[in-house]
Amino acid sequence: MSTKDTDAARIDVSGLAKSFGGRLAVSGFSLRVDGGALIALIGANGGGKTTSLRMLAGLIAPDTGTGAVLGCDVQAPQRRDRARIGFMTQRISLYPELTVRDNLVFRAAMHGLHEPAKCVAQAIADHGLGAHVFSRTAHLSVGWARRVQFAATLLHAPPLLLLDEPTAGLDPVTREDIWVRLAALAAAGHTVIASTHDLMEAERCEGVILFDSGRADAATTPAALCQRAGAATLDAALITLARATAKAAA
Amino acid sequence: MKRIVAIARVETLRLLRTPAAFTLILLVPAFQVLLFGAAIRPQGGEIRVAIAAPTPAAGAQIATRLRAEAGIRLIGNVRAKGGAAAAVRAGEADIAVEIPLVRSMANPFAPNLPVRLVVDAANPALTEAGVALLYARYWQEAAGRSEVSVPPLVVERLFNPQARPDWPFLAGLIGVTMMISMVMLGCLSLAREREGGTWETLLTLPGGRLTLLLGKALPYVAIGTAQGLSVLAIGAGLFALPTRGAVLALCALLPLFAGVHFLIGYAISARAATQIAALQGAVGFYLPAMLLSGFLYPFETLPLWAQRIGLTFPLTHFVAAARDVLLRGAGARTVMLAAWPMLVALCVVGALAAWAQTRRVD
Numbered sequence: 138m139s140t141k142d143t144d145a146a147r148i149d150v151s152g153l154a155k156s157f158g159g160r161l162a163v164s165g166f167s168l169r170v171d172g173g174a175l176i177a178l179i180g181a182n183g184g185g186k187t188t189s190l191r192m193l194a195g196l197i198a199p200d201t202g203t204g205a206v207l208g209c210d211v212q213a214p215q216r217r218d219r220a221r222i223g224f225m226t227q228r229i230s231l232y233p234e235l236t237v238r239d240n241l242v243f244r245a246a247m248h249g250l251h252e253p254a255k256c257v258a259q260a261i262a263d264h265g266l267g268a269h270v271f272s273r274t275a276h277l278s279v280g281w282a283r284r285v286q287f288a289a290t291l292l293h294a295p296p297l298l299l300l301d302e303p304t305a306g307l308d309p310v311t312r313e314d315i316w317v318r319l320a321a322l323a324a325a326g327h328t329v330i331a332s333t334h335d336l337m338e339a340e341r342c343e344g345v346i347l348f349d350s351g352r353a354d355a356a357t358t359p360a361a362l363c364q365r366a367g368a369a370t371l372d373a374a375l376i377t378l379a380r381a382t383a384k385a386a387a
Numbered sequence: 388m389k390r391i392v393a394i395a396r397v398e399t400l401r402l403l404r405t406p407a408a409f410t411l412i413l414l415v416p417a418f419q420v421l422l423f424g425a426a427i428r429p430q431g432g433e434i435r436v437a438i439a440a441p442t443p444a445a446g447a448q449i450a451t452r453l454r455a456e457a458g459i460r461l462i463g464n465v466r467a468k469g470g471a472a473a474a475v476r477a478g479e480a481d482i483a484v485e486i487p488l489v490r491s492m493a494n495p496f497a498p499n500l501p502v503r504l505v506v507d508a509a510n511p512a513l514t515e516a517g518v519a520l521l522y523a524r525y526w527q528e529a530a531g532r533s534e535v536s537v538p539p540l541v542v543e544r545l546f547n548p549q550a551r552p553d554w555p556f557l558a559g560l561i562g563v564t565m566m567i568s569m570v571m572l573g574c575l576s577l578a579r580e581r582e583g584g585t586w587e588t589l590l591t592l593p594g595g596r597l598t599l600l601l602g603k604a605l606p607y608v609a610i611g612t613a614q615g616l617s618v619l620a621i622g623a624g625l626f627a628l629p630t631r632g633a634v635l636a637l638c639a640l641l642p643l644f645a646g647v648h649f650l651i652g653y654a655i656s657a658r659a660a661t662q663i664a665a666l667q668g669a670v671g672f673y674l675p676a677m678l679l680s681g682f683l684y685p686f687e688t689l690p691l692w693a694q695r696i697g698l699t700f701p702l703t704h705f706v707a708a709a710r711d712v713l714l715r716g717a718g719a720r721t722v723m724l725a726a727w728p729m730l731v732a733l734c735v736v737g738a739l740a741a742w743a744q745t746r747r748v749d
Contacts, residue, residue: 194591224591228584247592 150204180348233275434517508544573652611645631716
């Protein structure tokens with residue numbers, strides 16, 4: 138899988154903030170990444186990871202902040218080039234009445250892929266979906282449904298992948314498989330931004346952004362985050378930093 | 388007992404915190420009370436009556452008496468023989484009173500012909516009350532007269548000789564079934580995506596509002612058209628519903644009619660948070676449309692303000708066109724006249740639906 142992208146930086150945003158009904162969801166979200174980056178968004182539930190991914194995907198307009206995603210103004214989500222983004226929601230977003238193949242064919246058609254049947258067949262083979270091709274996605278387990286969703290997200294080989302907890306609810310083998318694929322995609326020049334609660338997954342990334350009660354830290358490396366918290370692992374670092382924040386707030 | 392109370396408490400709290408359910412409980416009944424109290428008058432319609440007589444003097448006497456009757460409005464002056472029946476055929480009058488030349492001292496050789504009531508029976512709910520009234524008045528008058536020979540009274544029903552009440556309903560039912568299905572399905576179209584979790588992904592895929600709207604509408608327009616044709620076929624096959632006029636033109640109107648109502652549902656769906664809320668919106672639309680369209684109660688019996696509201700619903704135009712075409716044998720021009728308001732509605736609702744359909748999730 139290869140990609141061509143001529144943008145200076147695929148994502149270059151600064152100080153993005155978003156509130157819902159007076160409640161601050163995200164503030165201070167800044168990120169500058171080029172092709173080939175693999176970034177994890179980590180932090181507690183409700184920290185602002187999903188809102189940040191949605192702002193990057195053009196599903197939400199930030200209240201404040203500047204920058205561009207794939208060369209399009211982050212404040213003008215309607216102009217986002219959707220054909221170049223692969224967005225995977227945390228919730229399974231497949232048509233349950235359709236078969237695995239029909240779901241993939243739909244995505245291929247929406248992306249206007251040349252030879253969609255070939256692309257779909259390739260995706261089915263790549264992701265090991267052969268045994269379930271004609272199963273309705275309503276009848277699949279969560280793990281298999283997420284695999285299908287992952288395959289559908291990658292179908293058009295987007296240069297920018299925005300994945301909201303892509304491995305949630307999956308068994309360790311499937312999680313490993315997905316992260317191996319994400320690393321391979323990043324190596325091939327795709328930019329991958331994924332949120333996760335599994336800090337072992339985050340440790341695979343070259344960069345992490347910690348979200349805490351809506352406040353986004355600057356992107357850093359997993360090692361630097363551990364060093365900052367004085368912890369040996371990312372897991373311990375996250376707990377230490379979260380407790381420190383709670384103590385300061387009290 | 389504690390468990391029953393606990394379940395009842397939870398149900399009550401959920402109900403009170405669900406605006407859509409609350410609407411169902413309070414607003415819909417309130418709306419119905421308002422409509423039935425202020426607008427629906429099944430028997431209150433004014434019957435348009437035309438009179439034809441061999442001499443103006445013979446007709447004038449009857450005209451004077453009928454003018455005094457509540458619920459009857461005389462159309463024009465006394466006409467020449469056959470003129471009143473022609474007025475009914477042209478849709479200018481609901482009932483024609485054709486008075487023959489009566490045998491008398493002045494006309495001793497006049498044939499003993501009956502008085503004819505020529506009735507537009509395409510909508511018997513409107514005209515049968517008028518027929519009964521005229522019939523009763525005629526024999527009351529005859530009983531008080533000194534002439535030995537009183538001409539008999541015969542009723543000729545045009546378009547629906549047996550005054551079958553099911554025919555006008557079946558003709559209107561084509562539109563009503565389509566309207567309800569299309570609005571309901573349109574209401575579910577986006578709300579189902581939102582609740583099913585596919586909406587967010589759909590928004591991140593290429594394709595504009597119009598692409599989504601047209602893609603969603605096409606299958607439902609086909610389904611709605613097939614549904615309308617099925618109702619027409621069942622009506623004609625099982626209930627002998629006449630198919631007299633420009634039936635092909637009426638069939639050609641079905642996709643437009645289906646499309647307008649799908650878009651109305653789609654616009655509701657675009658703004659509804661849940662499928663239940665969207666379905667509430669559907670009920671809120673089709674209930675007044677049905678009541679004010681002339682489908683259940685004669686349109687002519689509605690007060691003027693209710694008629695004006697009724698005319699904003701595409702169903703009103705469809706019901707009138709379907710009855711005119713199927714029962715009265717009207718031509719393509721009638722269908723064209725009904726199509727115009729639907730085309731205007733299609734443009735307005737289409738723009739509204741596209742606007743209401745946000746491309747964002749905030």
